[in-house]
Amino acid sequence: MSIKNEALPNRDVVLIKINGGTFLAVACDSAGGVGEKERDVVKVSPYITGRFTCRVALMELLAIGAKPLTLTATISCEPSPTGEGLLKGIKDELSACGLDDIPFAVSTEKNIPTCQTALGVTTIGIASEAELRMGKTKSGDIIYCLGVPKVGNEVFLDDPDIADAMAVKRLLAFSEVHDIIPVGSRGIKGEVEHLAAVSGLSVRWERFLPVNTEKSAGPSTCVVFTAPAGLEIKGLRPVFRLGTLA
Structure with a gap:
C-alpha cells in the first residue's frame, strides 16, 4: 500500500508521513445551526452538539486505525453558557470512548454576539503503516x-x-x-x-x-x-x- 501525504479521497482525514512508516492523521467535523440559539434550525442542547461533533471527528480517525492524541474545539459562540455546554459534551464523548486524559485546545468567540451555534472539532492521531485500516478491501468482500x-x-x-x-x-x-x-x-x-x-x-x-x-x-x-x-x-x-x- 502506497500512501502519500495527502487528504484521503472524499474523507475528512489527512495523512502526513512523519518518519519511517509512521503517519500523523488529522480528521475534522463541524456543526452549524444546531443548538439553542435564536436562529438555530435544529433545537438541541449545546451538550448534544458537542458530543456528536466530537464523535464524528473521533470516528473518522479511529476508522482508519489511528490512535487519537489530541484535539481542538473551535467554538464560534460565547464562552458561557453555550461554550460551556459544548465543552461538556466534548469531554463526555472523550470519556465515553476511553480518552479521558487526552489534552485539547479551545477557542471561543469573546468579542461578537452570535445568534447561531457553530462548532468545529479537529482530532489528531498517529498510526504506523501496518496499523492503517484503509485500502484493504478485496474482491468478494x-x-x-x-x-x-x-x-x-x-x-x-x-x-x-x-x-x-x-x-x-x-x-x-x-x-x-x-x-x-x-x-x-x-x-x-x-x-x-x-x-x-x-x-x-x-x-x-x-x-x-x-x-x-x-x-x-x-x-x-x-x-x-x-x-x-x-x-x-x-x-x-x-x-x-x-x-x-x-
Whole structure:
C-alpha cells in the first residue's frame, strides 16, 4: 500500500508521513445551526452538539486505525453558557470512548454576539503503516452497515440503532474487517460506490435493502465496512448486509 501525504479521497482525514512508516492523521467535523440559539434550525442542547461533533471527528480517525492524541474545539459562540455546554459534551464523548486524559485546545468567540451555534472539532492521531485500516478491501468482500442513517431531529444520544466511536473500536478488534467508513451527508450509497471505485471493484447490491442507502446519516449514525463472507459480528447491533464487491 502506497500512501502519500495527502487528504484521503472524499474523507475528512489527512495523512502526513512523519518518519519511517509512521503517519500523523488529522480528521475534522463541524456543526452549524444546531443548538439553542435564536436562529438555530435544529433545537438541541449545546451538550448534544458537542458530543456528536466530537464523535464524528473521533470516528473518522479511529476508522482508519489511528490512535487519537489530541484535539481542538473551535467554538464560534460565547464562552458561557453555550461554550460551556459544548465543552461538556466534548469531554463526555472523550470519556465515553476511553480518552479521558487526552489534552485539547479551545477557542471561543469573546468579542461578537452570535445568534447561531457553530462548532468545529479537529482530532489528531498517529498510526504506523501496518496499523492503517484503509485500502484493504478485496474482491468478494461483503459490504455491511452498522447502524441506521438518521439526521437532524431524528438523532438522539442514547439511540440503540446508531453507531458511535466505541462501535468503531469494537469493529477494529475483528482482524477480518477490512475498510471501515463512517457515513455522512452523502449517504451509504455514495460511500460504498466511492469505496468500490478506488478499490477497482463494482457493487452488487442485495435485492432488498434493509436501510435507505441514499439518506444522509447526519453525524455518522452508521458506518459501512467490508469483510470476507461468513464473518460473524458478535456484540454489535444492528448490522445489515448490503451487497458484495467484485
